[in-house]
Structure formats: C-alpha cells, structure tokens
Amino acid sequence: MPAGTCDPSSRGAPYNVLQLAVGDEGDVFVTIRYGWDNVSTRETGCDGPLVNGTGSGNVWAVSYTNAGQTTYYMNTVGRNGRPRTLTLNPGASGTLTRAQANAAGYMTRADCDNLELIRGAVGEG
16 A cells, blocks of 8 residues: 555555465465545554455455364454454355445454454464
C-alpha cells in the first residue's frame, strides 16, 4: 500500500488484502479481503468492512487452506473483546462470503486484529 492511504481504489484495486501463512512450508494459508471505512489511515490500522470479490468462483471475503496434517485454528479477538475462532481441519479449504464471515463475528478488518493461526487444540502452543 502506498504510504498514508488505505483506499484500495487509489491503487486500482477493488479491495485490500490481509494474508497469513503458517506451518512448515506455509501449509495453512488465510486471505481476508476488506474495503476502507473512509476514515482510518495506515497509522490507525486501515479499517474497513470485509468485502466479497466478484465474478464466478470469486465471491468470497475469507479464503482458507490447510494442506497439512494437523488441525489449525484461526483465532483472533474482535473489537468488542470477544474471541473468534474458525477451525481449519487437515486437508480443508474453503471460503466464507461476507455474510458468512459476519455471522461468525468477522465484520471488519479490525475484527481480525491479532489474527493468529494456532496449531493443535486451542490454547496449545
């Protein structure tokens, strides 16, 4: 992102992207698409609502893949302090639309602050 802007359209992009990969060879990969709230800056965290892509097979806000042999948990704490957890079973891949992500408590990029992928049981290191 260019310094000082969170607006994806300033880069000719339809949305911003947050990605996280973990595992021995990046076995677990999560992508989150989000827009801009027209207020936040890079310095304040570039917040904005989760957004779906467009086009056939591309209408999702969250995409995940677990190509490994171990269960992982996508874990974060939302803005209201409530924990959010999504189970990523071995061999699983899928997507969540904006509506599905919202129902799970992921509504904005800020809801993905402190996002981490935890291996094994939640709370195990």
